[in-house]
Amino acid sequence: MLLSDLLKTPVLIAAEVIAGHEGLTIHDVQSINIMDAPDIVTFLKKGDLLLTNGYLLKDRPDALIDFITSMHRKGCAGLAIKTKRFSMSIPQEVLDEANRLHFPIIELSLIESTLGEIFQQSISIILENKNEELHYALTIHKQFADMIMQGDGLGRIVDALAGILASPVLLLNVKLQPLARSSGLYEPALQELPELAAAAISSFPAPQSAVSVCFPHIRADGFRHAELFPIHTYRHEGYLLSFHNDHTISGLSALAFEQAAHVIGLELTKKHAVKERSRRYKNEFFSDLIEGHLGTEQEVLHRGGKYGLTADGKAFLIVAKLDEQPEWSITSASRSSEERLSVERDAQYEAIKRELAKLGMPFVMFTKNDLFGIVVQHSVPDWNETAFARGLEAAAERIWDADQLSFSFGIGNPFTNVLDLGLSYKEAIKALSSGRQMNRKRFAQSYHAMDIGRLLRLLPYDELERFYEEAFKDLIRKDDKEKNEMLRTLKIFYENQCQINDTAKALFVHRNTVIYRIEKAERLIGRSLKDWQVSFRFQVAFAIEPLLKNEKSS
Numbered sequence: 001m002l003l004s005d006l007l008k009t010p011v012l013i014a015a016e017v018i019a020g021h022e023g024l025t026i027h028d029v030q031s032i033n034i035m036d037a038p039d040i041v042t043f044l045k046k047g048d049l050l051l052t053n054g055y056l057l058k059d060r061p062d063a064l065i066d067f068i069t070s071m072h073r074k075g076c077a078g079l080a081i082k083t084k085r086f087s088m089s090i091p092q093e094v095l096d097e098a099n100r101l102h103f104p105i106i107e108l109s110l111i112e113s114t115l116g117e118i119f120q121q122s123i124s125i126i127l128e129n130k131n132e133e134l135h136y137a138l139t140i141h142k143q144f145a146d147m148i149m150q151g152d153g154l155g156r157i158v159d160a161l162a163g164i165l166a167s168p169v170l171l172l173n174v175k176l177q178p179l180a181r182s183s184g185l186y187e188p189a190l191q192e193l194p195e196l197a198a199a200a201i202s203s204f205p206a207p208q209s210a211v212s213v214c215f216p217h218i219r220a221d222g223f224r225h226a227e228l229f230p231i232h233t234y235r236h237e238g239y240l241l242s243f244h245n246d247h248t249i250s251g252l253s254a255l256a257f258e259q260a261a262h263v264i265g266l267e268l269t270k271k272h273a274v275k276e277r278s279r280r281y282k283n284e285f286f287s288d289l290i291e292g293h294l295g296t297e298q299e300v301l302h303r304g305g306k307y308g309l310t311a312d313g314k315a316f317l318i319v320a321k322l323d324e325q326p327e328w329s330i331t332s333a334s335r336s337s338e339e340r341l342s343v344e345r346d347a348q349y350e351a352i353k354r355e356l357a358k359l360g361m362p363f364v365m366f367t368k369n370d371l372f373g374i375v376v377q378h379s380v381p382d383w384n385e386t387a388f389a390r391g392l393e394a395a396a397e398r399i400w401d402a403d404q405l406s407f408s409f410g411i412g413n414p415f416t417n418v419l420d421l422g423l424s425y426k427e428a429i430k431a432l433s434s435g436r437q438m439n440r441k442r443f444a445q446s447y448h449a450m451d452i453g454r455l456l457r458l459l460p461y462d463e464l465e466r467f468y469e470e471a472f473k474d475l476i477r478k479d480d481k482e483k484n485e486m487l488r489t490l491k492i493f494y495e496n497q498c499q500i501n502d503t504a505k506a507l508f509v510h511r512n513t514v515i516y517r518i519e520k521a522e523r524l525i526g527r528s529l530k531d532w533q534v535s536f537r538f539q540v541a542f543a544i545e546p547l548l549k550n551e552k553s554s
Helices: 019-023 061-074 092-101 116-149 153-165 193-201 251-290 297-307 327-332 336-359 383-403 418-436 448-456 462-473 480-496 500-507 511-525 532-553
Strands: 016-019 031-033 046-051 078-081 106-108 167-175 178-181 211-214 227-233 236-244 315-322 365-366 373-375 409-410 445-447
Touching: 016 092, 019 092, 031 116, 046 116, 061 078, 061 092, 061 462, 092 106, 116 153, 116 251, 153 167, 153 178, 153 236, 153 251, 167 462, 178 193, 193 236, 227 251, 236 251, 236 365, 251 297, 251 365, 251 418, 297 418, 336 365, 336 373, 336 383, 373 418, 383 409, 383 445, 409 418, 418 445, 448 532, 462 532, 480 500, 480 511, 480 532, 500 511
Parallel strands: 031 046, 046 078, 078 106, 409 445
Antiparallel strands: 016 106, 167 178, 167 236, 211 227, 227 236, 315 373, 315 409, 365 373
16 A cells, blocks of 8 residues: 555554655555664565664664665665654754655654554554455456456446546557547547557557556647556557556556456457457368368358358469568477467468458458468459559568568469369469579469469570570660660560550659660660560560579579
């Protein structure tokens, strides 16, 4: 209990605070100790209130400064002393130092009870207070738990907690996005508070326990200070914050805050369990389908209907894989590493899901071993797979920029019969393997698009190199900068079906620049770039280029 509250009890009502008054409302008294040895400070701990008659210090008043400084450093609640017992006087410089440290020094001489009686009665009061706190904690925990059981959700708990604390309350997830907020935070003057608090929290290391924080950049008076409580289940889930003035919450309010955080953690654990079970059923279904354990189309449609699989629908399958696997996830099998791997896999799953949603096509995701599978519903009549692959590569770049996760994608051929999903999955893996063999990263490779690469790899390296040099012999005579610029323009030109405007956009140059380069290339080779023989020769040469680079790097 607070030292100021303990001094109001009958046993200490006659005590006089002679220094460190400001510390009375700061220090919690967790235990009482009586000094009976010169090295008592060694045995003190945080929250101890030390009772003494000053006998061991009466002849050394100058040692009092070091004594109270050592107690303050340990986090002790204060020093209570009977100076009149041995006619001891406390020097003024000691009182000044105690005031500076906000360390309470309490005079007990006016209390007739012995130190032993004071000790016994004070301990009884503290234990009784602890019992009251325990009863309150159990009661408030049950109230919050009942809200969850009744289906009221996290928002109800946050609102109830805000009413208890008489201050706005905010719940943030691990990405510092609001999960719930009390009604007061919807007021116009406080609407920016969650965003400002999230920005401030992101700028300092994640705390592992409850802390008091100050947000000086928040303009709203009375809300620059907050109590922050990390929410932990089997992983870090986010933060519970209570905004208030410059006084930290304590006592029963702090207990309510802590119990709310614990109940929220339990609710998030339950949600994770439900989500994990649903995801496991989905993974098992798609794994059985891919491995051929589901023999009939009727069975597949019965179990896969909730995942969007239909008898007359058209779909294709994508596989995604990290370009580099973290070493710790391979070499360590400890429980902590397994939990970390699970958290990382969830984060990867959500990152892919977030970016694929931006492509505007219905899909369902599952995991199989170290791969992420994505079944994409294909209902667009003028389907452009090249544009979709570019969209996937753009998504891979966004994932890299946002989360520093490097993913590549393999795309299988479309299917209409749900029993062919496994075939599309195998095609997607082959496409992914083809791109990885070329040491590419953050790419999207279609299965049919990699066929020519597979054929070209059957030819001797010398023949491939000779064909490449022959195809570009009229262009590679230029200096390196001009040659690279010309070849890059031609490659993008053919990738965009010889469209000038699309090529200019992809190169971030003016369309007249593209026209100039195309006309220059046509003058050098003496033929039109749209001639089918020229186009075919150049596109085969561009397909050979990564094979040559891969061979040289090997």
